[in-house]
Amino acid sequence: MSEDPWLSIIGLGEDGPDGLSPATRQALARAEIVMGPLRHLALLGETGAETIAWPVPFADGVERLLALRGRRVAVLASGDPFWFGAGSVLAARLSPGEWRAYPGPSCFSLAAARLGWPLERTACFSLHAAPFERLRAHLAPGARAIATLRDGAAVNELAAWLTEQGFGLSSLRVMEALGGPRERVRLVHADACALADVAAPVCVAIEVAGTGRMLTRAAGRADEWFDNDGQITKRPVRALTLSALAPRAGEHLWDIGAGSGSIALEWLLSGDTCTATAIEGNAARASNIRANAARLGVDHRLTLVEGRTPEVLTQELAAPDAVFIGGGLSQDLLDALWVKVAPNTRLVANAVTLESEALLAAWHEDKGGDMLRIELAKAKPLGNRRGWASAYPIVQWSVTR
Structure with missing residues (x-):
């Protein structure tokens, strides 16, 4: 990194320039141009630099910023620009020597400091433009989460959603303008939340409580989580299939003939950095996949391709790891x-x-790998007693190319 890059990415807190470090103050003082949202420019106050309000949509501001190469520019962002902030977006468009970041405390750090919560054990979310379903896998009694929201109205919307999910007993600490003179923290319960005077910026610290449905962390979630027309890999077989697929951090899956999407969605639930492409030729089933992904809060990491195989494989698809x-x-x-x-x-x-079993047997003989025969039976009433009802056996072939 050069000693004096043209761009400074500055994390500004709600206390404005008063909370900046000496190094950050120097970077700001050197700037010929300061870009940032109107709220941040207002917090900054008087400056001898030219000011430019960051436009909407955000991408337009990036292009305008890049056109300023060669001049000394400071970009204002909230708190830590690299935690759900603009920093990573800007850094991806620049070489390492072009920029330097001066982070401030994030609202997550400030919230944890107010509450005494260990941040490393608290789930953090940016829900400015993301659905509340992103929280779904984290809803379990005793779990803690901190979420930033777009505005005050979203606080009541979040509370209503939590109540609908069966977690209306959750405690919500509504935290406004943390770190500044307007800071305010209020405690409400989700099922009794009716705040009409919440001002942005706002985040909510959630302590989950209630009797709503919970997603297990283990592979093989209940079939009821997945809308389907009968075309679904059932729970026990799904667990064995995920074990064979062996998802790892950051990996991408192709789920071919996805049906309900249960395999792809469980793959996504295995890790926040996993991604997947679901390929399905039936329009009704593709609709179910979309609905299931949205309900489970993983739709942003799923690409759905409607088409038949093998023809669809001629498209440009993200390369799979599995x-x-x-x-x-x-x-x-x-x-x-x-x-x-x-x-x-x-x-x-x-x-x-x-x-299809014979086909897999032939490929196993030619390519190697492992063959597994899965035979399952479930206890069901048999007259006034019980007996075993056997499912169709499944043959599974797994191999590394």
Whole structure:
């Protein structure tokens, strides 16, 4: 990094320039131009620099900023620009020597400091423009989360959503303008929240309580989480399939013949940095996948491709680290996949019919890997007693390309 880059990314708190470090003050004083939202420019007060209000949409401001290369520019952001802030967006468009960041305390740090919460064990979310469903996997009694919201009205909307999910007993600490002269913290319960005078910027610290449905952390969530028309990998087989797919941090999955999307969605639930492409040719099933992904709060990490295989594989798709074939298994599909995917890609296919089982057996003999026969039975009433009702056996082939 150069000693004197043209761009300074400055985290400004609600106390304005009074809270800035000496180094940050110097960077700001050197700036010929200061860009930032109107609220931040107002907090900054008098300055000898030219000021430019950051436009909406945000991307327009990025282009305007890049046009200022060669001049000394300071960009104002809230608190820590690299925690749900503008910093990462700007850094991605610049070389390392062009910028330097001067972070301030984030609202998450300030909230945790007010409450005495260990931040490393508190889930943090930016819900300015994201749905509340992003919280869904974290809703369990005793869990803690801090979420930034777009405005005061969103506080009551969040409370109503939590109540609808069965967590109306949750404690909400509504925290306005943390770190500044307008700071205010109020405690309410979600099912009794009716605040009419909340001012931005606002975040809410949530202590979850209630009897709503909870998502387990283990693979093999209940089938009821996934709208489906019967085309779904059932819970026990899904757990075994996720184990064979072995998701790792930051990896991408192709779920081919996705049905309800349950495999792709469980893959996404396994880690916040995992992504997936679900491929489904049936429009009604694709609609179910969209609804399921939105309900579980993982739709932002899912790409849904409507089309038939193997033809759809000619499209430009994000390269997979693992591939699951749940529907549409054929010789043509396996041939196309073996050519398309890179070495070290993990492939898992489930077969129910004798014909598809024979196909997998032939590929196993040729390519190696592991074959697993899954036979499950469930206890059901049999007259006035109980007996075992067997499901169709499933053959699973897993291999690394």
